[in-house]
Structures are given as C-alpha cells and as structure tokens.
Amino acid sequence: MTRLVWFRNDLRVHDNPALAFARRDNEAPVVAVVFVPEQQWRQHGLGERRINLNKAAICALQDSLSALNIPLLIAPGESFRDNLGYLQELLTQFEFSEINFNIEYELNERQRDRQLVIWCRDRHITANRFHDQCLLPPGEVLTGDAQMYKVFTPFRKAWLSQMSNLCPPPCAAPAVQKKAVVPQAILDFWQQHSQPPAHTEDDLWAADEDSGHEQLAEFLDRDVLYYQEQRDLPDLDATSRLSFYLALGLLSPRQCLYSAWQKNQCMLSGGETGIDTWISELIWREFYRHLIVAWPELCKHRAFRPETEDVPWRDSDSDFARWCAGETGYPIVDAAMKQLLDQGWMHNRLRMISAMFLTKHLLIDWRRGEAFFNQHLVDADFAANNGGWQWSASTGADGAPYFRIFNPTTQSEKFDPQGNFLVRYLPSLMKLPAKSRHNPAPEQRNGCGYPQPMVEHKAARERALDAFRQTSERKAG
Ligand SMILES: Cc1cc2nc3c(=O)[nH]c(=O)nc-3n(C[C@H](O)[C@H](O)[C@H](O)COP(=O)(O)OP(=O)(O)OC[C@H]3O[C@@H](n4cnc5c(N)ncnc54)[C@H](O)[C@@H]3O)c2cc1C
Known part of the structure; x- marks a missing residue:
C-alpha cells in the first residue's frame, strides 16, 4: 500500500x-x-x-x-x-x-x-x-472568552506564553528511500505523465530551499543584531528578505523561529532586542493567518470592520494608474512603487507608506491596492497582504486609527534622511541636495523632469478624515 x-x-x-x-x-x-x-x-x-x-x-x-x-x-x-x-x-x-x-x-x-x-x-x-505554516494552529491562541484576538499585542503575549519560551526543532529531511520499492505501475505512470513546467531564471530570486537556508543563516549571522534600529531604513536592506521563501514554503516559519531562538540563547522573548523584534514579525505573520481562519469573510474581500464598507472610496482609474506607475509626485511613494515593479518586493515601511497614500491621500479602495501588490510581489501571501492593506486603510483588525495618516514627506525625511533610497529608484533627483529630494520645489521638479504632487498633503488628509469621520458617525447614529 x-x-x-x-x-x-x-x-x-x-x-x-x-x-x-x-x-x-x-x-x-x-x-x-x-x-x-x-x-x-x-x-x-x-x-x-x-x-x-x-x-x-x-x-x-x-x-x-x-x-x-x-x-x-x-x-x-x-x-x-x-x-x-x-x-x-x-x-x-x-x-x-x-x-x-x-x-x-x-x-x-x-x-x-x-x-x-x-x-x-x-x-x-x-x-x-498537518500544520506547517503556524507554530500554534489557528484556533489555539484565544482570549479568556475563547475568542480570537482582534489586536496583535495581546495575541503576541498569549502566543509567547503558550510557547513557554521554547521552540520545537524542525524535522529533518526524510531518509533516502530504497530504490525499487515503488510499484512499477506507479513508476511508469509517474514517468509518463509528469510535466515539469518550463520556466526562466529570475535574476534576483533563487527559488530553491538551499538559497533560503543560506539567506536565513546570513541574516542571523549579522543583520538580525541590528534589526531593531535598522529595519525601518529602506536604504540599508537590513531586513531578512525571507518573505519570498516563506510564501512558497521553501522555508518554514519553524525553521526561521528555531534558528532565531537558538541565536537568542534559547529564548523567544527577553533576549537580544534585534532578535526579539524579528521574532515578533514572524508572530505578525501568524496573527494574520489566525485571523483569516477566525473571520473567513476576509477571504471574500470584506473589510474586517464592517462599518468601513461604507467609506466613499473614489473611483479614479487615472489616479490609480499614477500610483501604480510610481508617478504621484511624492518621491518616497514613487520610489517604493518602482522598487515593487523592479524587484517584485517592497520594504515593509514603504508598503505602509504607499498603501496609506493610496487609501488616504487618494481615497482609493484598499482592495485595488491589495490586488496590485498581489500581482507584483514575489512574496504575495493572502493573509499578510490582506492584513497589511487593511491595517494601512484603517479597515482591519488592529488597523492604524483612521486619523493617523502618514505624511509621506516627513516619513521620507525620517527613514531615508539622505534620500539615498529615493535616488536609487528616481535617479533624476540625484542632482538635488539631499534635503530637497523628499519634496522638491516646483522649479526643481521641472528641472529634473519629475512630476508635481498629484494631491496636496493637507487637503488630501482632510478629505480622508472627513470620509472616515462621516462613516463612523453614521455607525454611531
Ligand atoms: C500593505 C502591505 C502589504 C503586505 N503584503 C505582504 C505579502 O503579500 N506577503 C508578505 O509576506 N508580507 C506582506 N507584508 C508584510 C511585510 O511587509 C513583509 O512580510 C516584509 O516586508 C518582508 O520582508 P522581509 O522578509 O525582509 O521581512 P523581515 O522584516 O525580515 O520579517 C521577517 C518575516 O516576518 C514576516 N513579517 C514581517 N512583517 C510582517 C507583517 N507586517 N505582517 C505579516 N508578516 C510579516 C514575513 O514573513 C517576513 O519575511 C505586507 C505589509 C503591508 C503593510
């Protein structure tokens, strides 16, 4: 058998x-x-x-x-x-x-x-x-009332407490099977019907297990120790870039967590700040998986907070197209979108900035942005993408409060102070002094052939606040 x-x-x-x-x-x-x-x-x-x-x-x-x-x-x-x-x-x-x-x-x-x-x-x-995508299966991390958590921090606390600071070791690859044990009829069928798909080499992403292991080892050897301070700086490439390997299952979260746990003197929290913080990111991944099981409506493109279904999203194809192409006139958003189109990957801080820009400054439905990311990310993962978009649009579990709207220019000044990341993807801004790159003056933009901002930050922010305020007032009324 x-x-x-x-x-x-x-x-x-x-x-x-x-x-x-x-x-x-x-x-x-x-x-x-x-x-x-x-x-x-x-x-x-x-x-x-x-x-x-x-x-x-x-x-x-x-x-x-x-x-x-x-x-x-x-x-x-x-x-x-x-x-x-x-x-x-x-x-x-x-x-x-x-x-x-x-x-x-x-x-x-x-x-x-x-x-x-x-x-x-x-x-x-x-x-x-078998459960291989979560260390604790969905439905096993619950509040005192046996409900799924709606907020990350208590979920994380409960998750850590259930893990008791221990991490089970990954299982090894199985032993080599003896040749000739497989019945000949199966072997023949397998040989005749197998169709290895044609594919091309990707110049950036090596889609095999060994490459994932190498990248994990390299990250844990060095960058993880600086993760807490550097993870928000897109210019440094200081995050693990393991999301691609996790999304295809070339690496398991347990392999990542176990290696981090070992490096952290056998602790999941309470050890090195950088490692603790990185482990928390893996718990975010798990949180979003637990959420889609507890709220299957999320898989049907519904907002986690039902009242936000009434936000009067703008239906502007031309504005959406400018955002997709990285031509909004906000350098940090445009560089982010160009990174996505070029690498099939975007830094987490930039995912938040660009998602918030689409949903707040342009007031365009988060579902359009979610679909665009899904189409272009090599790490596209339904639960994490949906969670990230609903967080940014303030429609989700533990989402950013609707009145917290990132100012793209100040985000850029804070997280890419020299504009080094900006010029990597917008080389025409290179000739400007660093501090002008975040929001060039109109004549500087003309000189660089860079577009004027498609919306004015303050006015766009007010428009979004009004739209969300009206929605929550309707709910209260
Ligand atoms: C709008 C938006 C969309 C996103 N879409 C995706 C997506 O499709 N696929 C995806 O894997 N991640 C997504 N994320 C989460 C996060 O941006 C990426 O996981 C991270 O940038 C991947 O880079 P890294 O591997 O270097 O992460 P690291 O910083 O090294 O983190 C380690 C791992 O933790 C997990 N992780 C980190 N941050 C998060 C997070 N906020 N939510 C869930 N898991 C996290 C990832 O598996 C990641 O590989 C999204 C975030 C936002 C704001």
Whole structure:
C-alpha cells in the first residue's frame, strides 16, 4: 500500500511534516504529487513573475525528492476542481492507503481540502493533515472568552506564553528511500505523465530551499543584531528578505523561529532586542493567518470592520494608474512603487507608506491596492497582504486609527534622511541636495523632469478624515 504526499505551498523536503510523516518508517513506499494550476493562480491574482518562480520551485523540489528516491508527479490540472478530480483518480487507480498534506488556511483551499477529506473518509483512505505554516494552529491562541484576538499585542503575549519560551526543532529531511520499492505501475505512470513546467531564471530570486537556508543563516549571522534600529531604513536592506521563501514554503516559519531562538540563547522573548523584534514579525505573520481562519469573510474581500464598507472610496482609474506607475509626485511613494515593479518586493515601511497614500491621500479602495501588490510581489501571501492593506486603510483588525495618516514627506525625511533610497529608484533627483529630494520645489521638479504632487498633503488628509469621520458617525447614529 503506497503512501502519497501532496505538495502545495510547502515546496521543501526539510521540516515538511506531511513528507516526514509519510516516510515515518520503511513499511510502505512513498511517492509525491504537485500541481501547476496556472489558471487558478491567475484567478487568485498572482502575477507572471511569481508564477514563473512557483514553477522554478516545483522543479527544484523534484530534484530534491529525486535525491531521496521519491518520485514526484508534476501533474496537469489548471484549477482546484481539476486537481481534486485528478487526485481522486490517482488514489483509486493505484489504491493508495493514505494521502498526506500540509494545511492551507485560505477559504477556497480549505473548502477544497474538506471535500477531499470527506471523499477519502467514504473510501477508507486516510487523509492526514498537518500544520506547517503556524507554530500554534489557528484556533489555539484565544482570549479568556475563547475568542480570537482582534489586536496583535495581546495575541503576541498569549502566543509567547503558550510557547513557554521554547521552540520545537524542525524535522529533518526524510531518509533516502530504497530504490525499487515503488510499484512499477506507479513508476511508469509517474514517468509518463509528469510535466515539469518550463520556466526562466529570475535574476534576483533563487527559488530553491538551499538559497533560503543560506539567506536565513546570513541574516542571523549579522543583520538580525541590528534589526531593531535598522529595519525601518529602506536604504540599508537590513531586513531578512525571507518573505519570498516563506510564501512558497521553501522555508518554514519553524525553521526561521528555531534558528532565531537558538541565536537568542534559547529564548523567544527577553533576549537580544534585534532578535526579539524579528521574532515578533514572524508572530505578525501568524496573527494574520489566525485571523483569516477566525473571520473567513476576509477571504471574500470584506473589510474586517464592517462599518468601513461604507467609506466613499473614489473611483479614479487615472489616479490609480499614477500610483501604480510610481508617478504621484511624492518621491518616497514613487520610489517604493518602482522598487515593487523592479524587484517584485517592497520594504515593509514603504508598503505602509504607499498603501496609506493610496487609501488616504487618494481615497482609493484598499482592495485595488491589495490586488496590485498581489500581482507584483514575489512574496504575495493572502493573509499578510490582506492584513497589511487593511491595517494601512484603517479597515482591519488592529488597523492604524483612521486619523493617523502618514505624511509621506516627513516619513521620507525620517527613514531615508539622505534620500539615498529615493535616488536609487528616481535617479533624476540625484542632482538635488539631499534635503530637497523628499519634496522638491516646483522649479526643481521641472528641472529634473519629475512630476508635481498629484494631491496636496493637507487637503488630501482632510478629505480622508472627513470620509472616515462621516462613516463612523453614521455607525454611531
Ligand atoms: C500593505 C502591505 C502589504 C503586505 N503584503 C505582504 C505579502 O503579500 N506577503 C508578505 O509576506 N508580507 C506582506 N507584508 C508584510 C511585510 O511587509 C513583509 O512580510 C516584509 O516586508 C518582508 O520582508 P522581509 O522578509 O525582509 O521581512 P523581515 O522584516 O525580515 O520579517 C521577517 C518575516 O516576518 C514576516 N513579517 C514581517 N512583517 C510582517 C507583517 N507586517 N505582517 C505579516 N508578516 C510579516 C514575513 O514573513 C517576513 O519575511 C505586507 C505589509 C503591508 C503593510
């Protein structure tokens, strides 16, 4: 009786609970399957760069599994529905005794998995599900009233308390499987039907497990110690840039947390400030995952705070297009958007500034910005992206209060004082003195060919405050 492992957003062989469980002993052969559901990825709004990287990561996984003598079937199937049908055929045709997979928390994915589990139950096939994206599974960090936290800080406190300052070690890659244990019929089918997807090398992101481990080790060796002071300075590249590896499951959060915990003298908090702060960021990631499970409406594009559904968002395609292209006339916003378009990644401080600019200064619906980020980020991750956008738009759990609206110019002066980051993406501002780069005078802009600001900060701020104030008054009335 052969065991099947279904890979999804967990494209790694180390610390993969589903794979480790399938290879728990040598009693039964193990084979694996993964889909390349391009149509579904596009329907979920992923962009071409990320889709290409997903494909590259799947091919890298095939190599890693092959070194363990575990055949991977890279199966056709454009959509979740196709995938389910295909899996059911495989399970029946080859009489698999069990299927193992790691849980995805988004609503469509959970519905798909539920269908499969019920189907398996009716046929006495064991479906084993594992949590690999969160150290504490959603639903296990609750208030005294057994509710999910709506605010991060008490969630973090409860999370840390439940972890008792300990971190479980990641599990190793499974032992190499003996050759020739897999039934010939399965091997033949796997060989005939596997379709490794064509992809191109990305000049910035290496979509394989080893690169993720190298980057983690490098970050923990040095930058993490300065993380608290430097993480908000986009010019320094002082954050880990591991979000890409986490989003594709090339690295697990447990691998990150365990390495940080070891470096922090076996503490999750109360150790080095830089490491404690970095660990908190990983807890934010977990918080947003717990939220989408507790409030599945978030997966249907609903605001966490229902009253904010009435904010009179402006429907301006031309303003939206200027924001997307990085032509707002606010250098910090424009440089941020150009970083996104160039690298497929944006610094966290800049994500907040540019998201707040779209939703407050331009009063454009956060859902449009969320979709644009999702399309261009290589680390696009539904829970973190939705959480970040709703935080910035003041529509979310523990969002910024609506009256706290970042002034892009002062943010720029504070976090990029010399304008070094600005000129990396807006080289025409190089000829200006550092202090003028944040908000050049009209004639300086003309001299550099840089646009005039598309809105005036004070007026735009007042417009946003009015819109939100009216919405909250309506709720109160
Ligand atoms: C509007 C907006 C959209 C965002 N969209 C995404 C997204 O699609 N995918 C994504 O992974 N992150 C998203 N974030 C969170 C954060 O900006 C990125 O995780 C971070 O910038 C990635 O860089 P890093 O790996 O160097 O992070 P580091 O600073 O090194 O942090 C380590 C890890 O912690 C996690 N993390 C850090 N900050 C956050 C946060 N605020 N929320 C959730 N997790 C966090 C990430 O997994 C990150 O890799 C978004 C934030 C905002 C404000």
